[in-house]
Amino acid sequence: MYVTLRDRPAGSRRAGGPLPRVSATVVLLGTVSLLTDVSSEMVASVLPLYLTAMVGLAPIAYGVLDGLYQGVSAMVRIAGGYLGDRGQHPKWIAVTGYAASALSRLAMLPAAGFAAITAVVTADRLGKGLRTAPRDALIAAASPPEALGRAFGVHRALDTAGAALGPLVAFALLLLVPGGYDSIFVVSFAFAVAGLAVLVLYVPGLPTAARADRPGPRQVLTEIGGRRLRRPLLAAALLGVLTIGDGFLYLALHSRDDLAARYFPLLYVGTNIAYLALAVPLGRLADRVGRGRVLVAGHLALLGGYLIAALPGGSLGLTLTVLLLLGCFYAATDGVLAALVSQLVTAGARGSGIAAAQTTVALARFAASVLFGLVWTIQGPQRALLLFAALLAVAVPVAGWLLRGVDRPAPTAGDAHLHQAPA
Template sequence: MVAQRPISRPIILLGLVSLLTDMASEMLYPIAPLYLTGPLGASLILVGLLEGLAEGMGGILKGYFGALSDRLGTRAPFVRAGYTLSAFSKPLPGLWPAASAVALGRLADRLGKGLRSAPRDALLASHAPIGAQGRVFGFHRAMDTAGAVLGPLAALAFLALRPGDYATLFLLAFLPGILAVLCVWRVQDVPFQPASSRRFAPLAVLSYWKQSPPDYRRLVIALTLFGLVNSSDVFLILKAKQAGFSDTAAIGGYVLYNAVYTLAAYPAGDLADRLGKRRVIGWGLGLYAAVYVGFALLTQAWQAWVCFAIYGLYAAATEGVSKAWIAEIVPPEQRGAAIGLQTMLASLSVVVASTTAGLLWEKLDPTAPFWVAAGGAWLALFWLRATTRA
């Protein structure tokens, strides 16, 4: 009998959709704070609040639609609708150059992400062979993050030709987004028998906590503790600018982070399959703490480049691996609710983390958010080591 390939056609297709969507999003993500705080005159507190609200709203919807996909026994319709909404949110600030349009476009994009994320990850897990969850999620994160490399590079190339023309850039981001929409309709569903025939309740995802496996609860507590200090990456970009980066260099640092993440995601998933998810995530949290101490002590531009590169290794060791671990812990018919609840709690934590980071930066000291984040990462690592099994 021939062994099933870890990376099959449906997984490649979902990876391509994520690459194109993230390319569109990341053309704008590092640009948006510069656009808001520059030409539109928004404060850092507003930037942090917007990021927190966008992630928080998306997080609540991840939980809701993840649980709903479990109850309906289907994933693909949620995936298709979510990617379509995100694509059509991209050009809004280009058509209407105002801070409110940037905010509305960002919120609509996160709404689409909330609609698709948990069902998509559950669908990925359904296509993954036994023992290859880490590699499947690592491959998907690599494809997704490749878009995060191509997007900012495209933005840099455009801004080099037309400096400060942010409005047109928002319009151009619609192109890869619409290509993703065309591809996502080719994604095959994997129907399954729902675990319950009871009427679906809006808060069903919260009730999943009581019926979830103990290993799942312990892992989610560790990830949520970490989420409470893991603020938006825009603060890394802004801190690099404070250390002497130009707008172009700040975006370049973000590109370097995503490039390292892209190259390391699949090997990290493979290591997680071989050595255990707990160990690899622990390494990732340690790297995160080191990076944030580095940003707190940042005095020269070259140090920021090093920190951005190590930050890519942290992301590769944690983001896909944590979802792969959850997919192994829970049965297939519960994966939507399980992944949805974890990502919902993580996204709601970003509301606290990003808003607090903005306040600490402006009211206390620009280094304060980074010291707090490093301490929180060590706390989460201690909990993970003390309560979960290898």
């Protein structure tokens, strides 16, 4: 992997030439995400067990909260993407979102009870929804079309390094201070502030030369609702409504294997290590063989995770296999979906297009969490996992059919000036 620290977009490479380098913007945004994910995953990794074992929430109640965690950001994702496109200042829209999430860490200190925690989680996820599409638009603007998968893979690898470190920090704090959730929230806030500082001080905004004509609402709606995005968004919704939150899988493993509470955050670490190892290789693979194909294959890994987690007898090997498959799923879908969508819209509507895909996935996963929590409450975790596995086995080939031939870039010259000589 070649990474340059000079802040110029990587250019298109000549046939048979070396891979274009990843720009400083991508690396810096990855650093912001690394620090922010240490913060967010410190809290997220203890929340499922805390809410079910200590607060006493039933699975259906946890399903609602997990659905909010997955889906409430959908309320502002399109707004964040559109504001970044319209104002041509996606950096500052992202700053607002990161700041909101940072403040929510401190708000966890006085929060007590389901309603207060729900309000804090909602504020955190609204911040995430506001920042994600503008950040991804900056990544896409700094990367050549043929290396989008690789650029997003590098960013997601740094992001996931933070996601792996966060649960480890939480685990260490709980070992030092048993039941010390307030310590987790304070340290989490410190990491969030550090990430925000890197974004404000070091990440450049969208270069003037890279700014497209400001799109109006009609142009954005035309692109989002157009034929090029219709099938990818439908496929994303179909697969997303059968994708349950990590917390449910981890709770199923915890229940089956009788895992000690202090080790619960380590399940997140295992998944994120697998994600970290696979993000860049699968991003490169997506650039070569097609992003739609890799996206669908990632859901086959998720299907395998469901089936193994549903087995009645557990072992360390089976648990590690579930974590590996879940990490593979994220590496094959997260940045790959953003890369896929960013090539299907013009530069002026890039943030809005990415936001539309992310909103679709977030809303679908909100529904998945609530439905899965309901089935778990009625039938138990094993039958709930088997039901979702069966439905996902049907949905995967349908999504594959919907995504056939979608890896063709949008026919526009508007992006030509974004990609200069290799740095």
